[in-house]
Amino acid sequence: MDRYKTLEFFEKNKEFFESTVNENIEKYRKGNMTVSVIDENGNAVHNAKIKVNQIKHEFKFGANLFMLDELETDEKNKLYKDYFKSIFNMATLPFYWSSIEPEKGKVRYDKNSEKYYRRPPIDLCIEYCEENGIEPREHALAYEHQFPKWLSNATVDEVKEALEERYKETAQRYADKIPTIEVTNEMLWDHSVTEFYNENDYIEWCFKLAERYFPNNQLVINEYTEAFWGENCRSTDSYYAYTEANMLKGARIDAIGAQFHVFESRESEINKASYLYNPKRLYDHMNLYSNLSKHLQVTEITIPAYSNEKEDEDIQAKILEYLYTVWFSHPSMEQIIYWNLVDGYAYVENPTPEAIRWSQGNMTVGENVYYGGLLRFDMTPKPAYITLDNLINKKWHTELDLISSDTGSISFRGFFGDYEIEVTFKEKTVKGTFSLSSKGKNEITVAI
Numbered sequence: 454m455d456r457y458k459t460l461e462f463f464e465k466n467k468e469f470f471e472s473t474v475n476e477n478i479e480k481y482r483k484g485n486m487t488v489s490v491i492d493e494n495g496n497a498v499h500n501a502k503i504k505v506n507q508i509k510h511e512f513k514f515g516a517n518l519f520m521l522d523e524l525e526t527d528e529k530n531k532l533y534k535d536y537f538k539s540i541f542n543m544a545t546l547p548f549y550w551s552s553i554e555p556e557k558g559k560v561r562y563d564k565n566s567e568k569y570y571r572r573p574p575i576d577l578c579i580e581y582c583e584e585n586g587i588e589p590r591e592h593a594l595a596y597e598h599q600f601p602k603w604l605s606n607a608t609v610d611e612v613k614e615a616l617e618e619r620y621k622e623t624a625q626r627y628a629d630k631i632p633t634i635e636v637t638n639e640m641l642w643d644h645s646v647t648e649f650y651n652e653n654d655y656i657e658w659c660f661k662l663a664e665r666y667f668p669n670n671q672l673v674i675n676e677y678t679e680a681f682w683g684e685n686c687r688s689t690d691s692y693y694a695y696t697e698a699n700m701l702k703g704a705r706i707d708a709i710g711a712q713f714h715v716f717e718s719r720e721s722e723i724n725k726a727s728y729l730y731n732p733k734r735l736y737d738h739m740n741l742y743s744n745l746s747k748h749l750q751v752t753e754i755t756i757p758a759y760s761n762e763k764e765d766e767d768i769q770a771k772i773l774e775y776l777y778t779v780w781f782s783h784p785s786m787e788q789i790i791y792w793n794l795v796d797g798y799a800y801v802e803n804p805t806p807e808a809i810r811w812s813q814g815n816m817t818v819g820e821n822v823y824y825g826g827l828l829r830f831d832m833t834p835k836p837a838y839i840t841l842d843n844l845i846n847k848k849w850h851t852e853l854d855l856i857s858s859d860t861g862s863i864s865f866r867g868f869f870g871d872y873e874i875e876v877t878f879k880e881k882t883v884k885g886t887f888s889l890s891s892k893g894k895n896e897i898t899v900a901i
Contacts, residue, residue: 456759456768458723462731463775469732470778477782482512482849482868486889489862489898490876497861498901501878507851511869511891512781513588513788514845515543516827517753518578519571520798525813532832537794538585540842545592545752545790546578546631547571549599550619557603557615562626570804579630589631590790592752593638593675594623595659600646612649617662624666631670633788635710635752636663638675641691656695660704674699675710675752682711683728686737688744697745709742710752713776714792716823719759730772732779743785750788751780757823758835765824770836777844791841797821797830851889876901 488505490498516537524530537544552572554560561567564577582589593599595616604612636659649655656674663672676692684690688697700706715722715729728734742749756776758769780786793799801812801819812818814830827838834842851867869891876883876899887897 456719456723456765459726459730459768460771460775462726463772466732473736474732474779474782477784478778478849481784481891482781483851483866484869484889484891484895485864485866486887487862487864487896488855488857488874488876489860489896490857490878491861491898491900493900497857497859498878499857499859499861501857501861501876501901503853503855503857503863503899504875504877505851505853505855505865505867506873507868507870507889508873508886509542509586509871510845510849511871511888513543513590513790514841515541515545515587515590515788516791516794517547517592518544518581518589519547519573519793520795521573521578521581523568523571523573523798524795529832532828533795534581534585536828536832536834536838538587540838540845541587543588543590543788543790544578544582545590546575547573548575548591548594548623549596551599551601554601554619557601560622570809571798571800575627579627583630588633590633590788591623591627591631591635593635594620594663595636596638597645597647597650597655598639598642602646604647607647609647609649609652612647613658616649616659620662620666628667628670633673633708634663634667634670635673635675636660638710639677640695641676641680656699657702657704660699660706664705671707671748672705673708673710673750673752674706675750676712678712678714680711681742682713682735682738686734686741688741690741693742693745696742700745706747708748708750708787709745710750711742712753713751714753714755715757715825716755716820717757722757730775732775735776735779736783739780739783739785743783747785748787749783749785750790751786752788752790754789754791755793755820755823755825756837757825758837759822759824761824761829766835766837769824770840773837774840774844777841781844781849791827793820793826795828795830795832796824796826799823799825874899 490501522530552569562575564574566574680692756769756772758765780789797814799820855863857863871888874885878901883901
């Protein structure tokens with residue numbers, strides 16, 4: 454089966470890339486910056502040498518951090534952390550209630566807590582993020598399908614009481630550390646843990662409670678792949694309709710999340726390429742949800758490679774290059790989050806210790822079958838990882854050598870983010886940092 458067919462819709466729309474996608478990246482992901490150089494008396498200094506180097510994106514690129522210090526050797530754990538921080542400035546943290554509080558009243562926040570597969574303790578994740586300048590992202594506060602089993606026979610009022618305690622405890626510990634709070638996730642499932650899930654006010658109640666406990670955080674709604682990308686691209690689509698309805702009822706929803714897991718067979722992936730990998734159709738869906746005047750986030754991404762064969766890995770990388778470029782170009786998009794960094798440790802049902810040992814590195818079980826990671830099980834980078842590294846750290850990166858003008862000023866256009874600056878005049882050099890922001894005035898004066 455010719456998997457190159459998955460690329461046909463991207464290849465057929467190269468003109469769209471030139472006219473819309475690439476132009477939008479220049480328009481929406483970059484801004485103008487003015488640097489002025491003065492001497493100790495405040496006079497303009499011309500012919501000063503100025504070096505600017507972007508060290509961090511304002512836009513958020515991330516992955517889940519579910520295997521932090523969970524791999525079987527110290528060497529693999531170090532490589533995991535090194536590869537993660539090399540390209541990502543955001544990390545999704547596992548706030549699944551079923552693993553945070555598996556027994557009522559016994560929580561697993563402390564970094565030395567009992568280990569759970571793919572669920573490192575939150576404090577350990579926060580520590581890693583703070584050490585490496587990575588912004589943590591909460592996933593997911595009121596994800597009903599991950600409520601603990603001890604709530605399964607609780608009344609609606611009892612669930613609300615327990616959930617409010619969870620909100621309160623989470624806010625006390627992390628509201629000032631985690632800007633993005635994902636409130637609900639995958640609400641279109643047809644089964645549940647508790648009766649509360651079946652209440653008409655579930656989403657409204659969860660968001661209004663979140664607004665009370667997280668007044669200064671971004672509150673996000675999230676849904677599975679087909680709900681955002683696979684429906685008819687109309688305001689009557691289920692996800693759009695229920696999001697709009699809850700906003701009208703007063704729920705403060707700040708951003709709309711969409712997964713992009715391609716958990717499909719090879720044949721199915723090719724058959725669905727017309728909507729999964731069609732840049733115009735992807736834009737249509739982002740444009741639709743932009744009508745709600747909220748930020749958009751691609752919250753969970755899995756692009757299959759299906760094997761470690763060169764052709765399969767190359768196609769995975771090419772698909773990612775196209776998708777990230779399309780998403781990055783849309784003015785409403787603000788976060789793009791890949792899912793699993795490394796192969797062989799993906800989700801498996803009923804992860805008992807025996808099942809975990811059996812599944813790790815076994816590419817025939819669970820979601821391992823998709824080979825959807827950016828690194829192989831042996832921790833070597835796939836073309837997909839190298840592609841993202843090239844996009845984030847090279848293509849969408851600004852590094853310039855400039856000379857101040859007769860007025861002592863120089864302007865340049867660069868990608869939004871944090872920068873290092875080095876100004877040299879005669880034998881004196883001054884170093885510093887600045888931010889080129891989509892929300893700022895973007896002027897800096899350097900005294901030398």
